[in-house]
Amino acid sequence: MQKVFLVSASLAGLTAVILGAFGAHALRDHLSVSELAMWEKGIQYQIYHALAMFMCYLYLRKESSTYIRNAGICFILGILFFSGSLYLLATRQLTNIPVQIIGPITPLGGFFFIVGWGCVLVQAIKGSKTEVL
Numbered sequence: 001m002q003k004v005f006l007v008s009a010s011l012a013g014l015t016a017v018i019l020g021a022f023g024a025h026a027l028r029d030h031l032s033v034s035e036l037a038m039w040e041k042g043i044q045y046q047i048y049h050a051l052a053m054f055m056c057y058l059y060l061r062k063e064s065s066t067y068i069r070n071a072g073i074c075f076i077l078g079i080l081f082f083s084g085s086l087y088l089l090a091t092r093q094l095t096n097i098p099v100q101i102i103g104p105i106t107p108l109g110g111f112f113f114i115v116g117w118g119c120v121l122v123q124a125i126k127g128s129k130t131e132v133l
Helices: 002-025 033-062 066-090 105-126
Strands: none
Touching: 002 033, 002 066, 002 105, 033 105, 066 105
8 A cells, every 4th residue: 555655646746746837837828817726726735635645655654554544545535536626627618527517526525635634633643653753
């Protein structure tokens, strides 16, 4: 699972930078101010949670934890559902994807982020047997 988190964190960080540049340069003239803000919010949450996944990877290198493993999985799902749906919503005028299909996905992604951070909190309260870093 460690390698999955390292690969996922790397891909999420890489694509966040690429999508950020794409939004700033290629989409700037095609999206409204509010659509660009939505695009940027997707980038912001993606990069935050790429870093969170990397922290899960680092933690799991030193100590096994079901809570941290579940947090990493939730962060991956959160990026896919939350950030992914924001990218689609921001470009819906260009892609002609109906909002009714995408809209309900965004809160599901937010739910995964919340559960992931809740798992981190439980691990923090529960404590660890060894010094992690």
